Amino acid sequence: MxxxxxxxxxxxxxxxxxxxxxxxxxxxxxxxxxxxxxxxxxxxxxxxxxxxxxxxxxxxxxxxxxxxxxxxxxxxxxxxxxxxxxxxxxxxxxxxxxxxxxxxxxxxxxxxxxxxxxxxxxxxxxxxxxxxxxxxxxxxxxxxxxxxxxxxxxxxxxxxxxxxxxxxxxxxxxxxxxxxxxxxxxxxxxxxxxxxxxxxxxxxxxxxxxxxxxxxxxxxxxxxxxxxxxxxxxxxxxxxxxxxYENKPLPKREFPILLPDDLESQIFIKQLLDIGEIQSGSKEIRIYTTQMLKALNNFSYWVDENFVLPTDMDEFKKNSIQIWVNEFKSKYRQIERQVNSGSLIEDLENDIKNLGVDLIDCLRKQDLFIPSYPSLGIEHSNGHYYALSDKLEIGWHFDWESKYKV
Structure with a gap:
């Protein structure tokens, strides 16, 4: 049969x-x-x-x-x-x-x-x-x-x-x-x-x-x-x-996070300490560092695995820095006028610190995106800004370039 x-x-x-x-x-x-x-x-x-x-x-x-x-x-x-x-x-x-x-x-x-x-x-x-x-x-x-x-x-x-x-x-x-x-x-x-x-x-x-x-x-x-x-x-x-071709979330991977031994020696942490956004020894230092390293690890993964073109990453970086430039000018416009009129930065320090905290609070609300993809999410967006400030491509204090750039 x-x-x-x-x-x-x-x-x-x-x-x-x-x-x-x-x-x-x-x-x-x-x-x-x-x-x-x-x-x-x-x-x-x-x-x-x-x-x-x-x-x-x-x-x-x-x-x-x-x-x-x-x-x-x-x-x-x-x-x-x-x-x-x-x-x-x-x-x-x-x-x-x-x-x-x-x-x-x-x-x-x-x-x-x-x-x-x-x-x-x-x-x-x-x-x-x-x-x-x-x-x-x-x-x-x-x-x-x-x-x-x-x-x-x-x-x-x-x-x-x-x-x-x-x-x-x-x-x-x-x-x-x-x-x-x-x-x-x-x-x-x-x-x-x-x-x-x-x-x-x-x-x-x-x-x-x-x-x-x-x-x-x-x-x-x-x-x-x-x-x-x-x-x-x-x-x-x-x-x-x-x-x-449709906008789909980029795949996020959980990479091992190796925190540096001296967290407070990081430039981006020094910047936050100087404007009083965090205090020495606070738990936020570890949280912010982890967010920065997560973002950096995933950015490298996306480029290495060809999910994102290097030119797209360049455009993403330029756009995110331009957002900072616009907010920086908006927050510090009055301070700049006072300095141009002869006021000393040291005499304006309290106002500058308060405005610096306002500036970073504003940037933390930004949900950034890489071209051809939807938003990165707040955590990776915040981590990206921490990384930029750690590389001294942006800052929070009005006089950040003089204070940190050697």
């Missing part, structure tokens, strides 16, 4: 259809402006080009393996090969105007089978160099006489009956691609070429695959042709690529 079930399983047929669909998806990802791709309309797959010509694709898949574990070869008398060529020969014969059909169509057979010194493919390669149709036709007739399989004889005879002129045009426009396997991996590589972000390939693949499958099912169910133009692909399926 199991043997009969094995013989009648739909698995190999189903995977053959899947192979055709994934090959369609693979080609759709490289569709050019003015082109249209179809699935099971003019052939397994076809592409209508802007110049009025059409490429017909037949996709053949096998799961049969040789004794060494390799996939079945595309033999010289392979049934899939000659059935395909016979079908195309029939297309040529039954076209409205035969010569016009050949002028406007080219033919590509794609298979995951290996070539392995296929005699016909070798003859086809030689024909494309010397264009000797007599030799090519002789090879087809030789194979027709060689096989005892009546079905194969019928396929071969149909091809040879095209006659020399049409057969020559057909063979010149025929391509046979073997070893086209791992089709899903090829699709993902093509997606990668589009989005340039390896960590988002699977998300885009899943969205695109499911939406194309749904569109195919709906169109065929409603007896419509499943065809997609370049514009259709962008309009209907462009959103599948949104995962690569």
């Amino acid at each position: 199991s043997t009969i079930q094995d013989q009648h399983t739909a698995g190999p047929i189903a995977i053959g259809f899947d192979y055709q669909f994934y090959y369609f998806m693979y080609l759709a990802l490289e569709l050019k402006h003015g082109q249209k791709i179809g699935f099971e309309v003019k052939d397994d797959v076809h592409i209508d080009r802007e110049d009025g010509t059409t490429v017909l694709f037949q996709a053949k898949h096998t799961i049969v393996k040789n004794t060494d574990g390799s996939l079945q070869n595309l033999t010289t008398l392979d049934a899939d090969l000659w059935k395909t060529l016979s079908n195309w020969a029939t297309f040529i014969k039954t076209g409205n105007t035969n010569s016009d059909f050949l002028n406007k169509h080219s033919f590509i057979l794609v298979t995951n089978k290996s070539e392995n010194n296929n005699d016909f493919i070798n003859s086809l390669s030689l024909f494309k160099v010397d264009e000797n149709i007599d030799k090519a036709l002789e090879k087809v007739i030789e194979l027709e006489n060689k096989t005892k399989d009546e079905t194969l004889k019928k396929y071969l005879k149909n091809v040879s009956s095209l006659g020399k002129r049409k057969l020559k045009s057909f063979l010149l426009k025929l391509t046979i691609e073997t070893d086209v396997d791992e089709i899903i991996e090829k699709i993902k590589n093509r997606i990668f070429e589009n989005i340039r972000q390896e960590n988002l390939i699977d998300a885009v693949f899943e969205k695109l695959s499911s939406n194309l499958q749904l569109a195919k099912y709906t169109d065929i169910k409603e007896r419509n042709k499943f065809e997609i133009s370049f514009r259709d692909f962008n309009d209907k399926f462009g959103k599948c690529f949104k995962a690569a």
Whole structure:
């Protein structure tokens, strides 16, 4: 019973259809402006080009393996090969105007089978160099006489009956691609070429695959042709690529935090101590240091792992410093006028310290963001400002540059 079930399983047929669909998806990802791709309309797959010509694709898949574990070869008398060529020969014969059909169509057979010194493919390669149709036709007739399989004889005879002129045009426009396997991996590589972000390939693949499958099912169910133009692909399926470009939070990692031995010797802590925002020995010193190191660790991680471009980090830094510049000017405008009028900074120290605390309170409310990403969150934003002040790129005291820069 199991043997009969094995013989009648739909698995190999189903995977053959899947192979055709994934090959369609693979080609759709490289569709050019003015082109249209179809699935099971003019052939397994076809592409209508802007110049009025059409490429017909037949996709053949096998799961049969040789004794060494390799996939079945595309033999010289392979049934899939000659059935395909016979079908195309029939297309040529039954076209409205035969010569016009050949002028406007080219033919590509794609298979995951290996070539392995296929005699016909070798003859086809030689024909494309010397264009000797007599030799090519002789090879087809030789194979027709060689096989005892009546079905194969019928396929071969149909091809040879095209006659020399049409057969020559057909063979010149025929391509046979073997070893086209791992089709899903090829699709993902093509997606990668589009989005340039390896960590988002699977998300885009899943969205695109499911939406194309749904569109195919709906169109065929409603007896419509499943065809997609370049514009259709962008309009209907462009959103599948949104995962690569939409604003999503940057991944935050918990790195080990190694606090320095002398926390109060850090420049950013000295600045906070000097304006009276914290007191020596307070627990906030450890909290602020931890926030700064968390931010620095994640910034380095995002750049190293290519989540963020260095140019985006530069823009982020410039923007955050500009926020500080604006707030600094706003807080200290009156102090600056007094100093310019002759007042001594030492005499204004109490007001400066109070304004310095107001300044940092204002900056702590900023929820910063890196271009193309949503907010960092308050903790990382605060940590970033602590890091800037530790590097003496910003300060809190009105006279911070003179006090801390050597």
